Each structure stands twice: as structure tokens, then as C-alpha cells.
Amino acid sequence: MASKQFTLDPGARALLHDLGISLARVLRRAQLPAGLFAHGQVTMTTEEYYRFWDALNTEAADPDLAVRIGRALSVEAFNPPIFAALCSADLRTAAERIAAFKPLIGPVNLDVTADRSGLTITVHWPDGPTPPPLLVAAELAFWTALARIGTRREVNPTHVAMRHAPEPSPESTSYFGTPIHEGEADTVTFSAEDASLPFLTEDEAMWNFFAPELRRRLSELEASATTADRVRAALHEHLPAGESSINAVAAQLMLSPRTLQRQLQAEGTSYQAVLSDTREKLARRYLADPALPTSQVAYLLAYDDTNSFYRAFRRWTGLTPEAARNTDYLTPA
Structure with a gap:
């Protein structure tokens, strides 16, 4: 968000x-x-x-x-x-x-x-x-x-x-x-x-100078966001890289997994619920692109294999990904 x-x-x-x-x-x-x-x-x-x-x-x-x-x-x-x-x-x-x-x-x-x-x-x-x-x-x-x-x-x-x-x-x-x-x-x-072309402006020392202040400002900005919002934002970064664990997300948010789960419970949700909801929304968006094969969508959502994605998608919608491509379900909100 x-x-x-x-x-x-x-x-x-x-x-x-x-x-x-x-x-x-x-x-x-x-x-x-x-x-x-x-x-x-x-x-x-x-x-x-x-x-x-x-x-x-x-x-x-x-x-x-x-x-x-x-x-x-x-x-x-x-x-x-x-x-x-x-x-x-x-x-x-x-x-x-x-x-x-x-x-x-x-x-x-x-x-x-x-x-x-x-x-x-x-x-x-x-x-x-x-x-x-x-x-x-x-x-x-x-x-x-x-x-x-x-x-x-x-x-x-x-x-x-x-x-x-x-x-x-x-x-x-x-x-x-x-x-x-x-x-x-x-x-x-x-x-x-x-x-992957090299940036001629590359300056890692300058990046290391900027990064701490940017992280501080972002932390202040995110202080007003719910924990679930912050988890969703982190998952948008982690899932395409093949990472869906609470440990990885908690580390990015500078929380322990236990504290993260406790904060989500206080908001009436859980890490697994936020992960599932985020995956479903992203699946809907990705499948709307006919150029993306189902196997690639599964990869972008950090599933170990296509079958795992099929089972999750059927649980969410009652449809297979292929069937969903032919319905209004995939129309972006």
C-alpha cells in the first residue's frame, strides 16, 4: 500500500x-x-x-x-x-x-x-x-x-x-x-x-552514504502503516526472488518472526493469511498477461513447483489457472 x-x-x-x-x-x-x-x-x-x-x-x-x-x-x-x-x-x-x-x-x-x-x-x-x-x-x-x-x-x-x-x-x-x-x-x-549494462555512475561508497538516511526516513513513513501493509510491501519484493518465508520478511522489517506474528495477530490476521492474500492478488494480475505461462507465474509467486500453485489457486477460486484466464476473475481491480 x-x-x-x-x-x-x-x-x-x-x-x-x-x-x-x-x-x-x-x-x-x-x-x-x-x-x-x-x-x-x-x-x-x-x-x-x-x-x-x-x-x-x-x-x-x-x-x-x-x-x-x-x-x-x-x-x-x-x-x-x-x-x-x-x-x-x-x-x-x-x-x-x-x-x-x-x-x-x-x-x-x-x-x-x-x-x-x-x-x-x-x-x-x-x-x-x-x-x-x-x-x-x-x-x-x-x-x-x-x-x-x-x-x-x-x-x-x-x-x-x-x-x-x-x-x-x-x-x-x-x-x-x-x-x-x-x-x-x-x-x-x-x-x-x-x-545489466554497467552504470557509469556507479559509486557504492556514495550509496552506502545515502542508504542509512533513506532507511530511517522510510521507517518513519511506515510507522503509520499497519504491519499487514508492511508485510505485503515486503512480499512484493521477496516473492519474485523465490523467497516467501516469515524469517526473510521479518528480517527486512527488523522484527523477530515471533514479534511480527504477534503484531499481525493484534490486527486480526496472520503471516500465512497475508502471504496467501498477496499471492492470490498477484496471481490474478500475472495471469491476466497472456504472455506469462502458468509455470512462470508459479515461479514469480515463489512456489516450489507448478503443482503447488495449481492447488493453491484452486483453493482460492475453485478454478484452474487456465480456466481463470477465460473469466472475469482476472480483470484488474
Whole structure:
């Protein structure tokens, strides 16, 4: 679950300046305080964040604004979590690090899936209003910009999809190297080769400098989240890596397994219940993609074998995964 409060870095002010867009007019359209950026770090709710992006879109009146944002991005415009990610060895590592700290910079969670077929980054938005299309497109453009800045190569995604894809645009297709397709989720995929290209910005010493402060800020942010929410977020990271144990999740949350189970019981649930619920929701999302074979879905959910996944899925739904692909059950919520 994404945070209800998050920070918008002052670097956004420089980005809008580079785009030739008046920050004052955007804030006025969004009904946000004129002095919002006057004191450094900006705290916003999800609803305010969406208003900001809607206002930016209206003010710019440019259907290719997301591409312009991608091209205007620079290291100077990045906030600490993203700047720190550029210290990573490659795009895959950077994506995993940003996924861990993304709640610090937006109302969104990320799923990062890496295998021999490539690196796929899926963006999950909070329940409630649909995010502005410009925000979604800009999020996908960001990953392309990050890959290019880190590698100093013209890296192109192999696939880009949005749940509400815009009309095809030569400018957008040129930027991504592929059209934005209508899809079941907001995703961007890079080839395995490009995902492993070395980042020329790699600086592990700088990462070690940033990481403790980012973890501290994330802990403060997560303090208001329920334990079940935090377990779900951790499972989104661990399951694609083949790990589903309470020990691994408890270690990430800096709790003992016993304490974690006790906190979940106080919330009226259990680790096994949260694990099962998370797997079912992810299974529904993964199976909606016809390109993913059932065996791959089982792997992404950290099942030891496909038969174990079949049994669990039938327990949840009364259907086999193949039968579910032909029903409304897999329609994303």
C-alpha cells in the first residue's frame, strides 16, 4: 500500500523551469499554496499530488509532455533516493533500490521482475481515483531516462504499456523506441542485456552514504502503516526472488518472526493469511498477461513447483489457472 503522505523534492521546480512551464501557474491551477516550494522539502497527499499533475498537464497543453519531461531529466533534478540509485551497478539494481524507497517520493509501489527474458517494472497506484495519464506516462519515461543517464547509451525499452494508453504519437514512439500499448497494467520492460549494462555512475561508497538516511526516513513513513501493509510491501519484493518465508520478511522489517506474528495477530490476521492474500492478488494480475505461462507465474509467486500453485489457486477460486484466464476473475481491480 502506498503512503498517504510523501515528499516532492524541490528539484521539481528546476525541472518545470527547464520545461518553460510556470510553477506559480501550476500551483494556482492545482489549488496548492503559492509558497509550497519556499521551504525545501514539500509534503503532499496523494490527492494533492494528482491535482498537481493534472494542473501541469493543463498548463502545458502538450500531448507529448511526458516525453519532454523524460528528455529534460538530469541528475540535478533527481531527489536523494533516485540519485542514490544511480550509484548502482546497473538498471536492475537501481530498480530494486528505487522500489524499496519509492514511497518516499510518490504515492506508488513498484514490482520489479527480472529474469532471462528481461527486466519489467510495474507501477501500482493507490486505491481510489485513477492517476493522471501524464503522471503514468512520465513515470515510464523516467525509467527510460534513468537507463540512459546511467549507461550513457540510447537504451530503449522493449515494451511499454498503460492501462489507459494515449493516442499513438510519433514523438512518444521515437522517445521510447516502441509505441505505448494498451495493457492490463502500467509497465515498462527492458531486455536482460540492457538491464545489466554497467552504470557509469556507479559509486557504492556514495550509496552506502545515502542508504542509512533513506532507511530511517522510510521507517518513519511506515510507522503509520499497519504491519499487514508492511508485510505485503515486503512480499512484493521477496516473492519474485523465490523467497516467501516469515524469517526473510521479518528480517527486512527488523522484527523477530515471533514479534511480527504477534503484531499481525493484534490486527486480526496472520503471516500465512497475508502471504496467501498477496499471492492470490498477484496471481490474478500475472495471469491476466497472456504472455506469462502458468509455470512462470508459479515461479514469480515463489512456489516450489507448478503443482503447488495449481492447488493453491484452486483453493482460492475453485478454478484452474487456465480456466481463470477465460473469466472475469482476472480483470484488474
